[in-house]
Amino acid sequence: MFKFFRNIRQNLIRNGQTRRYVFYALGEIALVVIGILLALQIDSWQTERMQRKKEILYLKEIRTNLEDDFGNVAYSIAHNQRKDSIIQLCLTSILEGSSDAESMMTILGNMPALAEFSVYTPNRVAFDNMLSAENIDLISNDSLRTNISKFYSEGNLLFGMQDRVKDLTRKFVDNTTPLLMNRESIELIFGKSSEFDSAEDLGFRKNNTLFGDLFGMQRNLGFHTAYLQTYQEEILKLQNQIEGFLTGSE
Numbered sequence: 001m002f003k004f005f006r007n008i009r010q011n012l013i014r015n016g017q018t019r020r021y022v023f024y025a026l027g028e029i030a031l032v033v034i035g036i037l038l039a040l041q042i043d044s045w046q047t048e049r050m051q052r053k054k055e056i057l058y059l060k061e062i063r064t065n066l067e068d069d070f071g072n073v074a075y076s077i078a079h080n081q082r083k084d085s086i087i088q089l090c091l092t093s094i095l096e097g098s099s100d101a102e103s104m105m106t107i108l109g110n111m112p113a114l115a116e117f118s119v120y121t122p123n124r125v126a127f128d129n130m131l132s133a134e135n136i137d138l139i140s141n142d143s144l145r146t147n148i149s150k151f152y153s154e155g156n157l158l159f160g161m162q163d164r165v166k167d168l169t170r171k172f173v174d175n176t177t178p179l180l181m182n183r184e185s186i187e188l189i190f191g192k193s194s195e196f197d198s199a200e201d202l203g204f205r206k207n208n209t210l211f212g213d214l215f216g217m218q219r220n221l222g223f224h225t226a227y228l229q230t231y232q233e234e235i236l237k238l239q240n241q242i243e244g245f246l247t248g249s250e
Contacts (some may be wrong), residue, residue: 055138061126079118080225087218104199119162172213
């Protein structure tokens with residue numbers, strides 16, 4: 001191809017067709033410039049296409065993470081609601097039970113549930129991978145990009161509340177376990193009599209610490225559940241926005 005163009009130029013010069021040679025040279029330059037521009041445009045198209053593929057991949061991964069989040073939040077909410085009903089049963093037993101032994105047995109029988117807590121940890125894998133690769137700007141929709149960043153920023157606020165859930169549960173267990181080692185429980189668990197104080201001696205129905213720990217756990221569970229329910233709504237909103245964007249992009 002280059003030899004062909006060179007032969008044309010040489011023929012024009014030999015024949016003294018200077019004017020035609022100038023026009024030809026300009027045309028050749030224009031072709032080169034057009035070729036360069038086309039190459040640059042093709043490269044730009046390819047880069048844009050690769051960026052859009054990465055964008056779609058990141059959003060699909062975030063969508064999958066959000067699906068996991070929704071299920072995990074639902075589990076924590078259900079756990080809190082079950083535990084709340086058990087705490088209410090224990091509080092009622094203290095307030096309305098016929099004896100300290102009855103209240104003690106109610107708490108003892110429900111200790112496995114009372115000693116448990118369920119905290120939610122957001123699945124940030126896709127978002128953190130995108131951040132570490134400095135690819136957050138790949139999300140072309142400004143509103144979607146802002147909402148994703150805001151969602152994962154607000155997720156950090158959850159940890160302080162959930163630390164309180166853990167602390168109150170552990171405090172209750174530490175304060176209550178010694179009380180549960182009494183004459184009635186020892187006989188029930190080990191089948192032996194002992195010189196331990198009885199439930200009545202320990203005053204289960206008059207123990208301010210025991211009642212306060214149960215009440216504090218219950219109130220904290222209520223706040224935690226309300227926050228998780230609001231957070232679950234935010235997950236759904238972001239899921240729907242991502243789904244709408246992906247549907248329009250495919």
